[in-house]
Amino acid sequence: MYLIDHDKLRLSVAPMMDWTDTHCRVFHRLLAPNARLYTEMVHAQAVIHGDRDRLLGFDTVEHPVAVQLGGSEPAHLAQAARIAQDWGYDEVNLNVGCPSDRVQAGRFGACLMKEPALVAECVAAMIDVVDIPVTVKCRLGVDEQEDYDLFRAFIDTVAATGCNTFFVHARKAWLQGLSPKENREIPPLRYDWAYRLKRERPELTVAINGGITTTAQVHEHLQHGDGVMIGRAAYHEPYVLHEMQASLFGGEPAPRADLLRAWRPYVEAQLAKGVALKHLTRHVLGLFHAQPGGRAFRQILSEGAHKPSADWSLVEQALAATQRELRPAA
Structure with missing residues (x-):
């Protein structure tokens, strides 16, 4: 063995x-x-x-x-x-x-x-x-x-x-x-x-x-x-x-958004097979835990991923919410 x-x-x-x-x-x-x-x-x-x-x-x-x-x-x-x-x-x-x-x-x-x-x-x-x-x-x-x-x-x-x-x-x-x-x-x-x-x-x-x-x-x-x-x-x-x-x-940790976007080809391949987005994104809800926009990221995915039309654009919407909270107030 x-x-x-x-x-x-x-x-x-x-x-x-x-x-x-x-x-x-x-x-x-x-x-x-x-x-x-x-x-x-x-x-x-x-x-x-x-x-x-x-x-x-x-x-x-x-x-x-x-x-x-x-x-x-x-x-x-x-x-x-x-x-x-x-x-x-x-x-x-x-x-x-x-x-x-x-x-x-x-x-x-x-x-x-x-x-x-x-x-x-x-x-x-x-x-x-x-x-x-x-x-x-x-x-x-x-x-x-x-x-x-x-x-x-x-x-x-x-x-x-x-x-x-x-x-x-x-x-x-x-x-x-x-x-x-x-x-x-x-x-x-x-x-x-x-x-x-x-x-x-x-x-x-x-x-x-x-x-x-x-x-x-x-x-x-x-x-x-x-x-x-x-x-x-x-x-x-x-x-x-x-x-x-x-x-x-070894190596420097990559930004969270970069790691998630590296997952996109797999997600889109699964969507093409008929897998619902909710079955995929449930595993990434904690990616921005305790980070600016983390609650909004989780909420957008939790509320939207179950919809039949949900696709990668919802993930981008969730990522955008994390960026908004990083921007300084006008």
């Missing part, structure tokens, strides 16, 4: 349900040419039996791009991983971190933290049938688990399969009593566990996820781990992702 070089995982964008679709990923690729991108989680059974064009379709500019799978049946995950490889994905990532009730009912996601042997069996089954890397995104534990040694034992059990890359969301999950949103905010972050794992298992690639919102934080985490995975900050304030790209890989 091919393994990912540490250096290629310095920056990645987390898989986020309902957010990181192909339109979002193409925009993120413009913002961060060196970042690794991840799909929304898709269940292995959906990959096997569902609409693969809709579930797995991506643009070639997205490379390197990984598919995140959910599931707990080794044979199904192996079949889905093989399909993903055939579709051209660069990596298969197993979700062992999502705490939603629906996911638990299907016996996948964060509840699998309680079943390390099953996770290892699933990972081994995928490794056996693909040549691309198989990786795991996990939590520190679930519910009352407060034992670092238990977390490390989980990692060791899975790593014994040959999997060497772990994206660690540095907080545990409560399987009952907290919503998925609350599980991203309430359990305390314990980056020290991820740092310690890397110290004690230096042969593993450990990327740190959870609560990372600034370039300064990125550089701090990279003193202790191999990479950072950015989640909500990359979506709600996408220019932050661009600033991280520039800080890590």
